[in-house]
Amino acid sequence: TRIYNFVIGALVKSKCLDLAYLKFEQMSVARCIPDTLTYNLLIHGVCKTGIMDEAFRLLKKMDNVACFPNVFTYTTIIDGLCKARRPDRAVQVLEEMRSKNCVPTEATYRSLIHGVFKNIEGPVAYEFIEKWMERESILNKNICSTVLYCLSKMDMAEEACKFLEKMTNKGYFPSIPTFNVVMACLCKGSKFDYAFKLLGELNTRGQVPEITVYTNLIRGLYNAGKVGDAKRHLNEMLDRCLISDLYTYNISIDCFVKLAMMHRASNLFKEMLGKGHIPNLVTFNTLISGYSKSGDVNKAREYLKLLLQNGLSPDVFTFASMIDGLCRNNLTYEALKCFDEMIQWGVSPNAVTYNSLIHGLCKTGEVSLAFVFYKQMKEKGIPPDVYAFNALILGLCKMGRLDSAQNLCQYMLKCGNRAD
RNA sequence: CUUCGGAUGCUAUU
Numbered sequence: 001t002r003i004y005n006f007v008i009g010a011l012v013k014s015k016c017l018d019l020a021y022l023k024f025e026q027m028s029v030a031r032c033i034p035d036t037l038t039y040n041l042l043i044h045g046v047c048k049t050g051i052m053d054e055a056f057r058l059l060k061k062m063d064n065v066a067c068f069p070n071v072f073t074y075t076t077i078i079d080g081l082c083k084a085r086r087p088d089r090a091v092q093v094l095e096e097m098r099s100k101n102c103v104p105t106e107a108t109y110r111s112l113i114h115g116v117f118k119n120i121e122g123p124v125a126y127e128f129i130e131k132w133m134e135r136e137s138i139l140n141k142n143i144c145s146t147v148l149y150c151l152s153k154m155d156m157a158e159e160a161c162k163f164l165e166k167m168t169n170k171g172y173f174p175s176i177p178t179f180n181v182v183m184a185c186l187c188k189g190s191k192f193d194y195a196f197k198l199l200g201e202l203n204t205r206g207q208v209p210e211i212t213v214y215t216n217l218i219r220g221l222y223n224a225g226k227v228g229d230a231k232r233h234l235n236e237m238l239d240r241c242l243i244s245d246l247y248t249y250n251i252s253i254d255c256f257v258k259l260a261m262m263h264r265a266s267n268l269f270k271e272m273l274g275k276g277h278i279p280n281l282v283t284f285n286t287l288i289s290g291y292s293k294s295g296d297v298n299k300a301r302e303y304l305k306l307l308l309q310n311g312l313s314p315d316v317f318t319f320a321s322m323i324d325g326l327c328r329n330n331l332t333y334e335a336l337k338c339f340d341e342m343i344q345w346g347v348s349p350n351a352v353t354y355n356s357l358i359h360g361l362c363k364t365g366e367v368s369l370a371f372v373f374y375k376q377m378k379e380k381g382i383p384p385d386v387y388a389f390n391a392l393i394l395g396l397c398k399m400g401r402l403d404s405a406q407n408l409c410q411y412m413l414k415c416g417n418r419a420d
Numbered sequence: 421c422u423u424c425g426g427a428u429g430c431u432a433u434u
Contacts, residue, residue, distance in 0.1 A: 012422090075424065213428085
């Protein structure tokens, strides 16, 4: 039986179901008795191919030959049912297993929850899980974190709030990993009031959030135009999180950059040098991008020089920032030069590089040159995206070539882009 | 050795 199981397992894994079944038939001839594992393997196979009726037939057969299904059996079937979009039946199976004194494991619940969220549309999935949990009167931390994980990953901030509200009232509080994903989701979905509330609750529990929580929050606030709040939390972050390695320094510098606080960014840079940390390419790129964005091309160049002095080679990020900065100052000619330099460095331009350049050229009215680069990027197999199209369309409009602009817009849509 | 999942990790373009 053990040998047969091994073979059947291998066959199922390599998707040779019919051969697996053949071996299964041979077992009785060889006077081997299939055990629970044998059936589990076969059920696993049929579930993967979505033939749930066959899975149930096997389950019934187990009953007939007094071979008892175990957690693995039921979990496999539940997983299969969810993937076949039959969550109601999955819940039935869950109840059936309980009635047979088979205790569901974390895997069982995860199969159900993940399966539902992955295979059913978001709102419907949430409603389903919500109802299911109401019937399950137990409050299980693992179930909660799985649900929150799914909601967060699907960017269902609204639902995540509702769910948290309900569960925290029952005494639940997310673990650190769950807390992090949920916070990321809330910040992305601009649910700041709830994010603050959650953060406050973590504080009252005497815990300090990880730095990534703050960066998500700061970035979200900044994107939502709440610069004041973002600054406040940046200060709090610096106050409470240990900025002690390259990674955390880079994060903090980036926060200052994003909030256009370049003096603070460079102070932090000096501080890290003073403490003996060696800045890396990301550090320099971050600072260069900041100065470029603020229009201070000279400072950006200064840091580029420093980058080289540190034995680092500029990469596609470096050049993108430089080109962007030059274009912002209408130094289109310099930007083109920079583009050439980039190629001399052996760095291949990507979509962002072209977008920046095209945008800059259009801004200074050199639309025909912009189209040269537009063609070049297509030739290089880089599909132009909305950034490129928007710049070109705007450029054409400014020239009064509305017809061409419209045509390009049509073309953009045809290429599978969505107009914004 | 049979079932489901396993976060967060810094930098560029409207």
